[in-house]
Amino acid sequence: MIxxxxxxxxxxxxxxxxxxxVEDDGSFSMWRSIAPAVGRFAGKLSPAExxxxxxxxxxxxxxxxxxxxxxxxxxxxxxxxxxxxATMGNNDDVEGAWGELIRHVRKLLEQLVSMxxxxxxxxxxxxxxxxxxxxxxxKPITVDLSxxxxxxxxxxxxxxxVGDWSTPVxxxxxxxxxxxxxxxxxxxxxxxxTGKNKVLxxxxxxxxxxxxxxxxxxxxHTPPVPA
Amino acid sequence: MTLAPPSALSVQAIAALxxxxxxxxxxxxxxxxxxxxxxxxxxxxxxxQPMVKRGSRGPVVEELQTKLNLIPTAAPDAxxxxxxxxxxxxxxxxxxxxxxxxxxxxxxxxxxxxTWPAIDNAVSAAESAPHAHPVLxxxxxxxxxxxxxxxxxxxxxAALLSVDAVFGAPMLTAVKNFQHTTMxxxxxxxxxxxxxxxxxxxxxxxxxxxASRGGxxxxxxxxxxxxxxxxxxxxxxTHPIVGPGNLLKGIAVKEMQQKLNGFLIxxxxxxxxxxxxxxxxxxxxxxxxxxxxxxLFQNQNGLAGAGGIANAATWTKLDAFTSTVGTESRxxxxxxxxxxxxxxxxxxxxxxxxxINVTVGFNFVPPTAAAPMPPAPLxxxxxxxxxxxxxxxxxxxxxxxxxxxxxxxxxxSTDPSARTVKVMPGKGRxxxxxxxxxxxxxxxxxxxxxxHMIGLKDEYQxxxxxxxxxxxxxxxxxxxxxxxSNLTPAQVAQRLQNAIVGRAAPSVxxxxxxxxxxxxxxxxxxxxxxxxxxxxxxVAVGAVAHVAAVAPNFxxxxxxxxxxxxxxxKDLDTGLTNFxxxxxxxxxxxxxxxxxxxxxxxxxxxxxQVDQHEHGAEPRHVREFSQLVAHTRGxxxxxxxx
Numbered sequence: 001m002i003x004x005x006x007x008x009x010x011x012x013x014x015x016x017x018x019x020x021x022v023e024d025d026g027s028f029s030m031w032r033s034i035a036p037a038v039g040r041f042a043g044k045l046s047p048a049e050x051x052x053x054x055x056x057x058x059x060x061x062x063x064x065x066x067x068x069x070x071x072x073x074x075x076x077x078x079x080x081x082x083x084x085x086a087t088m089g090n091n092d093d094v095e096g097a098w099g100e101l102i103r104h105v106r107k108l109l110e111q112l113v114s115m116x117x118x119x120x121x122x123x124x125x126x127x128x129x130x131x132x133x134x135x136x137x138x139k140p141i142t143v144d145l146s147x148x149x150x151x152x153x154x155x156x157x158x159x160x161x162v163g164d165w166s167t168p169v170x171x172x173x174x175x176x177x178x179x180x181x182x183x184x185x186x187x188x189x190x191x192x193x194t195g196k197n198k199v200l201x202x203x204x205x206x207x208x209x210x211x212x213x214x215x216x217x218x219x220x221h222t223p224p225v226p227a
Numbered sequence: 228m229t230l231a232p233p234s235a236l237s238v239q240a241i242a243a244l245x246x247x248x249x250x251x252x253x254x255x256x257x258x259x260x261x262x263x264x265x266x267x268x269x270x271x272x273x274x275x276q277p278m279v280k281r282g283s284r285g286p287v288v289e290e291l292q293t294k295l296n297l298i299p300t301a302a303p304d305a306x307x308x309x310x311x312x313x314x315x316x317x318x319x320x321x322x323x324x325x326x327x328x329x330x331x332x333x334x335x336x337x338x339x340x341x342t343w344p345a346i347d348n349a350v351s352a353a354e355s356a357p358h359a360h361p362v363l364x365x366x367x368x369x370x371x372x373x374x375x376x377x378x379x380x381x382x383x384x385a386a387l388l389s390v391d392a393v394f395g396a397p398m399l400t401a402v403k404n405f406q407h408t409t410m411x412x413x414x415x416x417x418x419x420x421x422x423x424x425x426x427x428x429x430x431x432x433x434x435x436x437x438a439s440r441g442g443x444x445x446x447x448x449x450x451x452x453x454x455x456x457x458x459x460x461x462x463x464x465t466h467p468i469v470g471p472g473n474l475l476k477g478i479a480v481k482e483m484q485q486k487l488n489g490f491l492i493x494x495x496x497x498x499x500x501x502x503x504x505x506x507x508x509x510x511x512x513x514x515x516x517x518x519x520x521x522x523l524f525q526n527q528n529g530l531a532g533a534g535g536i537a538n539a540a541t542w543t544k545l546d547a548f549t550s551t552v553g554t555e556s557r558x559x560x561x562x563x564x565x566x567x568x569x570x571x572x573x574x575x576x577x578x579x580x581x582x583i584n585v586t587v588g589f590n591f592v593p594p595t596a597a598a599p600m601p602p603a604p605l606x607x608x609x610x611x612x613x614x615x616x617x618x619x620x621x622x623x624x625x626x627x628x629x630x631x632x633x634x635x636x637x638x639x640s641t642d643p644s645a646r647t648v649k650v651m652p653g654k655g656r657x658x659x660x661x662x663x664x665x666x667x668x669x670x671x672x673x674x675x676x677x678x679h680m681i682g683l684k685d686e687y688q689x690x691x692x693x694x695x696x697x698x699x700x701x702x703x704x705x706x707x708x709x710x711x712s713n714l715t716p717a718q719v720a721q722r723l724q725n726a727i728v729g730r731a732a733p734s735v736x737x738x739x740x741x742x743x744x745x746x747x748x749x750x751x752x753x754x755x756x757x758x759x760x761x762x763x764x765x766v767a768v769g770a771v772a773h774v775a776a777v778a779p780n781f782x783x784x785x786x787x788x789x790x791x792x793x794x795x796x797k798d799l800d801t802g803l804t805n806f807x808x809x810x811x812x813x814x815x816x817x818x819x820x821x822x823x824x825x826x827x828x829x830x831x832x833x834x835x836q837v838d839q840h841e842h843g844a845e846p847r848h849v850r851e852f853s854q855l856v857a858h859t860r861g862x863x864x865x866x867x868x869x
Contacts (some may be wrong), residue, residue: 008816009660010666011675011832012656012671017816069568069660072568072570072658072660072679072685073661073672073675073676073679073685074660075658089658089660090658091593091651091655094593153667155665158604158666159602159603159665160604160605160607161667165314165315165316165317166316212742215817216817222665225654227602
């Protein structure tokens with residue numbers, strides 16, 4: 001193992017519940033609960049990426065353990081290497097050798113959602129008037145929509161929230177096996193007026209299970225918001 | 228076990244009255260008191276509400292949404308999110324109410340002078356609708372038993388019973404005591420029959436779910452509105468040290484000067500002349516004159532050893548006097564999900580004839596020392612605090628017409644006492660130490676964190692005792708049934724202990740702890756598991772060496788040895804230090820969540836569907852400030868909605 005990362009907790013549900021393990025040969029397994037796509041991701045890092053990560057991990061391990069208390073109401077992160085562990089609050093900034101590795105791993109967490117194995121993605125229409133959940137990857141995943149909720153937030157200039165719409169929690173068919181062409185159109189009559197200098201973000205909360213273990217998740221569509 | 232009487236009558240007074248007038252008379256008197264308490268409005272808003280319509284925001288909209296959720300005909304197939312935002316869903320529900328309940332053919336979707344009373348009447352009708360109770364006997368187990376336990380606790384004003392939904396021997400004793408004391412039954416049956424339910428309902432309104440009244444399955448709270456103490460207990464003095472080598476300027480110095488003046492006035496002019504001192508100007512500057520009076524005060528109060536510095540012991544004596552300004556520096560700890568966090572809250576306050584103004588500083592900084600400050604809506608963030616918290620006043624109990632507004636004034640400040648918060652660019656989930664510019668939940672988070680800055684504890688992942696102490700409400704009945712595996716509470720407790728002890732084993736999918744609690748929810752059954760765990764003998768949990776991950780498992784994190792304590796949540800937090808209990812990393816959080824309680828207030832779990840009596844920030848959260856008013860003005864002052 002080169003690095004074993006986990007992030008969990010936080011006050012606002014669903015909790016952060018993210019994990020990434022990169023093995024010596026560059027193969028990785030990742031779980032994402034709050035991301036553009038949620039569920040299991042797997043694959044192999046490129047040789048260049050792997051080489052860089054291994055170098056950073058060796059330097060961090062040589063620097064020894066790091067232990068910082070998590071911030072109140074925040075989630076906690078843990079980075080485990082061969083021979084050293086770092087624990088800290090989510091997004092804590094760390095100097096030195098650990099800093100390079102931590103920033104790299106956090107970046108990988110965002111990038112590797114492009115390699116789904118058994119996951120659910122959120123697709124939002126280009127005109128912002130439709131949205132659906134879709135299965136991603138080559139393995140099935142159990143999806144529980146019994147507490148599905150959809151939220152659309154419109155961001156305006158200066159990071160001001162200019163619209164906030166959400167569906168009520170409605171009972172839906174409880175559990176289903178998502179595979180291949182599985183997709184579910186979402187209720188999306190938000191009525192928000194999109195346009196110049198406005199960016200629409202969408203958050204869909206539901207639950208998925210893997211091997212009988214259930215996790216509350218939030219699939220997000222969050223394009224950049226200009227200042 | 229003896230039921231505690233209402234606070235207005237002491238045990239001795241009741242005994243004396245009983246000897247003269249008999250049980251029946253005492254019971255009748257207590258009933259009058261309880262019924263008087265029962266008719267107090269349980270909602271925290273009073274008076275006429277302003278007109279709200281689509282686009283309106285704030286606590287009044289939250290009140291509207293919670294009330295509409297109580298009226299099934301208002302939102303026939305939907306439960307409104309109580310977010311204080313009068314958007315399309317709320318408007319649809321208002322239209323449905325005006326059409327279906329008020330009989331308006333063309334509803335306007337606005338809630339004004341006609342619709343508010345109609346909604347209030349509909350809520351009252353929903354609340355007073357017959358709430359059928361089954362007769363309860365020893366050894367029964369049901370949600371109704373849990374509800375009776377809540378009411379017995381609330382009626383007694385003490386946590387006599389765990390709300391575990393099991394009618395055991397402790398509950399039998401409590402029921403008999405209630406029947407004997409409150410119902411004046413000489414030989415009580417211990418059966419919760421219709422008459423006993425009626426008395427319990429009078430003594431402790433609420434309880435049960437809206438499902439029984441045709442609405443959703445959200446439980447009604449049992450317990451007095453305005454009860455509870457959400458303020459964290461201070462470790463040490465709440466005053467900063469003032470004097471040479473410490474604070475020499477500012478509001479704390481001014482507070483001390485005012486209180487020293489109170490001391491001098493009490494002593495009289497002759498005393499001042501004899502000691503060569505005069506009243507201080509109370510300008511917030513610690514000069515020679517202030518030093519002289521402080522030293523005199525200390526000499527007069529056996530504090531000469533303090534050496535002219537206003538330390539904790541000096542402040543304790545000074546607090547006998549009043550001031551119109553002050554600084555509060557509260558260092559405190561809390562336990563959330565079995566984990567202990569610490570914080571220091573600092574604010575200053577100033578009392579005017581019409582308001583107590585509370586100032587709290589935020590020191591916004593870039594994400595790193597080297598990074599520039601990202602563009603951020605700092606003013607908007609601070610405005611969230613005002614819209615959530617500036618809705619209360621302190622009211623003089625002796626003359627309710629007298630009140631002062633409680634006004635919170637969050638400011639940007641680089642003073643060392645200000646809370647440092649990193650301003651984070653891009654999207655993310657904010658917490659006490661960092662605010663993201665793109666966070667859809669930022670309004671709630673900023674308001675929650677401000678609550679900590681005025682000394683309030685969290686109200687999520689709480690033990691039953693902490694939930695009760697903070698909110699004043701009894702722990703809700705919640706889920707009375709066990710996990711999908713049909714294990715008994717004792718079996719669940721034993722298996723959770725086994726999971727803690729066996730933590731060194733390579734993790735499996737799903738984790739042992741997650742397997743055990745699958746299908747469980749917060750509430751009565753979980754409390755039975757906690758009780759069963761407490762009864763287990765303490766066992767030694769060995770140290771754990773690092774175990775490398777082997778796909779698909781995550782391995783185990785190194786951890787120190789410890790002995791189990793009988794506190795299940797604490798032991799889970801201590802014992803399951805590894806993040807990787809299963810293939811999904813964070814189910815330790817979910818296991819603890821099931822075994823705890825959350826309130827729906829600003830300080831609790833923001834996703835929880837709230838009881839109609841919860842309004843985000845509640846008067847109980849600002850009681851500290853009404854007490855500051857009382858200390859200065861005298862009398863008893865209570866926090867109320869404006």
